Amino acid sequence: MLQPAESTGAQLVLDVLADEGVETVFGYPGGANMPLYDALYSHPIEHVLVRHEAAAAFAAGGYARAGGRVGVCFATSGPGATNLVTGLLDAQMDSVPLVAITGQVRTTLMGTDGFQEADVTSIMGPVTKRSVCVRDVRDLERIVRAAFRVARGPRPGPVLVDIPNDILKARCPKMDPFAPRPVPTSVEHPGIEALDETIELLRNAKRPVAIVGGGARSANAVYLYRELVAMLELPHTATINGLGCATPGDPHFLGMLGMHGWKAANLAVNSADVILALGMRFDDRVTGKPDKFARNAKIVHADVDASEFGKIVPVAVALRGDLRQTLERLVRRLGREQIPKFSGWAAEAKALGGPLPADRTPHGALSATDVLDAFFSVAPDDTIVATDVGQHQMWAAQRQRAIHPRNFLTSAGLGSMGFGLPAAIGAQFAHPDRTVVAICGDGGFQMSIAELATVRRHQLPVKILLIDNQRLGMVRQWQELFYEGRYSHTDLSDNPDFVMVASGYGIKAERVEDAGELRDALGRFLNSREPALLHCACFPAENVWPLIPPGATVEDAMESAPRTEAIVA
Amino acid sequence: MTLSLVMHDWRLLERIVGLTNRLGCAYTRVDVHAGDTHYHATIDFTGPPDALRRLDAQLSRLLNDDKEMSR
Numbered sequence: 001m002l003q004p005a006e007s008t009g010a011q012l013v014l015d016v017l018a019d020e021g022v023e024t025v026f027g028y029p030g031g032a033n034m035p036l037y038d039a040l041y042s043h044p045i046e047h048v049l050v051r052h053e054a055a056a057a058f059a060a061g062g063y064a065r066a067g068g069r070v071g072v073c074f075a076t077s078g079p080g081a082t083n084l085v086t087g088l089l090d091a092q093m094d095s096v097p098l099v100a101i102t103g104q105v106r107t108t109l110m111g112t113d114g115f116q117e118a119d120v121t122s123i124m125g126p127v128t129k130r131s132v133c134v135r136d137v138r139d140l141e142r143i144v145r146a147a148f149r150v151a152r153g154p155r156p157g158p159v160l161v162d163i164p165n166d167i168l169k170a171r172c173p174k175m176d177p178f179a180p181r182p183v184p185t186s187v188e189h190p191g192i193e194a195l196d197e198t199i200e201l202l203r204n205a206k207r208p209v210a211i212v213g214g215g216a217r218s219a220n221a222v223y224l225y226r227e228l229v230a231m232l233e234l235p236h237t238a239t240i241n242g243l244g245c246a247t248p249g250d251p252h253f254l255g256m257l258g259m260h261g262w263k264a265a266n267l268a269v270n271s272a273d274v275i276l277a278l279g280m281r282f283d284d285r286v287t288g289k290p291d292k293f294a295r296n297a298k299i300v301h302a303d304v305d306a307s308e309f310g311k312i313v314p315v316a317v318a319l320r321g322d323l324r325q326t327l328e329r330l331v332r333r334l335g336r337e338q339i340p341k342f343s344g345w346a347a348e349a350k351a352l353g354g355p356l357p358a359d360r361t362p363h364g365a366l367s368a369t370d371v372l373d374a375f376f377s378v379a380p381d382d383t384i385v386a387t388d389v390g391q392h393q394m395w396a397a398q399r400q401r402a403i404h405p406r407n408f409l410t411s412a413g414l415g416s417m418g419f420g421l422p423a424a425i426g427a428q429f430a431h432p433d434r435t436v437v438a439i440c441g442d443g444g445f446q447m448s449i450a451e452l453a454t455v456r457r458h459q460l461p462v463k464i465l466l467i468d469n470q471r472l473g474m475v476r477q478w479q480e481l482f483y484e485g486r487y488s489h490t491d492l493s494d495n496p497d498f499v500m501v502a503s504g505y506g507i508k509a510e511r512v513e514d515a516g517e518l519r520d521a522l523g524r525f526l527n528s529r530e531p532a533l534l535h536c537a538c539f540p541a542e543n544v545w546p547l548i549p550p551g552a553t554v555e556d557a558m559e560s561a562p563r564t565e566a567i568v569a
Numbered sequence: 570m571t572l573s574l575v576m577h578d579w580r581l582l583e584r585i586v587g588l589t590n591r592l593g594c595a596y597t598r599v600d601v602h603a604g605d606t607h608y609h610a611t612i613d614f615t616g617p618p619d620a621l622r623r624l625d626a627q628l629s630r631l632l633n634d635d636k637e638m639s640r
Contacts, residue, residue: 125584126591129634132578146638155630159638182640185633307626 030076033103057087062426093413214241215279263353418447
C-alpha cells in the first residue's frame with residue numbers, strides 16, 4: 001500500500017508527463033511496460049492505442065509536427081521498442097520533438113537474453129538525440145524532464161527513455177510540482193559581424209534568393225520569414241519541410257526546390273548570386289550535385305545547429321542561433337538600411353519556369369495529378385495534409401497550398417513509407433476540429449493499414465485520399481527511366497479491394513475511376529464529419545515531372561520520359 | 570585530430586565510435602578517465618579533413634545533448 005506522499009515509478013512518469021504539458025500519448029502495451037499501463041488506467045492523460053508500435057512513433061510525430069508540441073509514444077521492451085526505430089529516426093531526420101518511453105525487462109534480467117529483452121539504448125543511440133536507461137528510481141524524474149528539454153531543442157529531435165519493469169514498480173516520493181527545475185540552456189545569437197556581412201552581401205546582390213526549410217517551423221519563425229521576403233521583395237523557394245512558410249498567393253514564391261521542384265525555383269537558385277538559406281540543411285534531394293549547386297552564389301546560412309554549416313556546401317556567412325531571433329535581428333537591421341528591393345529580379349526569376357509539366361494519361365483514365373489538383377482546389381484553406389512517401393508525395397508537395405508549414409506533414413528526410421495515416425491520426429488529435437487528410441499511395445497505405453482500426457475506435461474524422469496506381473510508383477518510374485524498364489517487384493496489381501477493407505473496419509469508402517466522377521466524390525469525401533476513404537484508381541504509369549536525376553544538376557532536369565509512348569508496367 | 574571530450578554518460582563512447590565509423594574516420598588512441606561526475610576522454614582521430622570537420626561538429630552537438638541530459 002502506497003503512503004500518501006508515495007508514488008510508483010510509473011505514476012511518477014505520468015505525473016511528470018502531465019506536468020510537461022502532455023495530454024495525449026500514442027502507444028502499445030506489453031509485459032515490461034504493464035506498470036505504466038496500469039497507472040494509465042486511472043490517469044487523466046489520454047492514451048491512443050495504435051495497432052503497431054511504428055504507428056505510435058509516426059502518430060506522435062504527426063501530433064508534434066501539426067501541434068508544435070512534444071509528441072510522446074510508449075512501447076514495451078524488445079520488439080515493441082525496436083518497432084519504434086523508424087519513427088524515431090524519422091523524427092531525428094526532420095527535427096521533430098519526440099519523447100519515447102519504453103518498458104525494459106527488470107534490471108536483474110538485463111543482459112541475460114531474457115524474454116523480450118533487447119539492448120534498446122544501444123539500438124536507439126544513432127536514431128535519437130539521446131537514449132538513456134533509468135537504473136535508479138531516484139533518477140527517474142530528472143531524466144524524464146531532461147528528455148523533454150533535449151527533445152525541444154535548440155534543434156528539436158527524439159529522445160528515448162528506457163525504464164526497466166522494476167523501476168516502474170518501485171516506490172518513490174510523489175512529484176513535487178513546486179520543486180525548482182533547470183531552465184533550458186539559452187541559445188546563442190548571431191553576432192553583429194555576421195549580420196553586417198549578410199547585409200553587405202544583400203546590398204551588393206543582383207540576384208538573391210531565399211530558401212526556407214523546416215527550421216522556420218521549428219523556431220516559430222514563419223511570420224518573420226514572410227516579413228523578410230516581403231520587405232526585400234525577394235524571390236524565394238522552400239525545401240519540402242519549408243512548404244507553407246510562404247504567404248499564400250505570394251507572387252515571389254517560386255514553389256518547391258529540388259529533385260521534383262518547380263523549374264523556376266531550381267533555375268533561380270542556379271543563377272543566384274546570394275542565397276539566404278534559412279533553417280535548411282542542403283539535403284541531397286535539394287542540392288543534387290553539391291559542387292554544382294548555386295555555384296555563383298555566396299551562401300548565408302542561418303541555422304541553430306552549427307554542425308550544419310559547411311556540411312554539404314561552403315558557406316560565406318554562418319548565422320548561428322535560433323532562427324526566430326536571427327530573423328528578428330535581420331529584419332530590424334534591414335529596416336534601418338538602404339537595401340534596394342528585388343522585385344525586378346523576382347519577376348525575372350518567376351519567368352524562368354512555366355507550369356508543372358504534365359504526363360500523358362490515356363483518354364478516360366484517372367490521372368493522379370488531376371485528382372490532386374482537384375483536391376487542393378476544393379479542400380478548406382486550413383486543411384492539414386499528411387502524405388505518405390512516393391510519387392503522390394511529390395505530386396502533393398508540388399501542388400499543396402498550405403497556409404502554414406504545420407499544415408503539410410511529410411516524411412521528408414527519411415522518406416518512411418507508412419507515415420501518412422498514423423501522422424494524420426496524430427495531427428487530428430492535435431487539432432480535433434480541423435480537416436485532416438492523409439494522402440497515401442497504395443504501397444505506403446498498406447504498411448499502416450491496420451491503423452484504420454485506430455481511426456474507427458476514436459471516430460476520428462480523418463480522411464484518406466488513396467492514390468492507387470497499383471504500383472510502387474516512384475520505384476517503377478526509376479525502373480522505367482534508369483533501369484531499362486526492368487520492372488522488378490513493383491507491381492501491386494493484386495491489391496485488395498480497398499473499399500471493402502475500409503468497410504470491414506467500419507469506415508465509409510468510395511471508389512473513383514472516372515475523371516467525371518471526381519468532383520462530386522471529393523465533395524462527399526471532404527464534407528463528411530466521419531472518417532472516410534476515397535479510393536482513386538489511377539493510371540499506373542504516370543510519372544512525376546520535373547525530375548533532376550540523382551547526383552545531377554538543374555541542367556539535367558527531365559520533363560518527360562525519353563520514350564514517346566506511355567508505358568504500363 | 571585530437572579531441573578532449575567531457576562526457577557525463579560514459580556510454581556516449583559507443584555513439585562516438587559509431588559516428589567515427591559512419592563518417593569514414595578512425596581513431597588511433599582512446600584514453601578515458603573517470604571523474605566524480607563525468608568522464609574525460611582524449612581521442613586521436615584520423616580521416617579525411619572534411620570528414621574530421623564534420624565529426625568534430627557532430628560530436629559537439631552530441632556532447633551538448635549529453636550535458637543537458639545530465640542536468
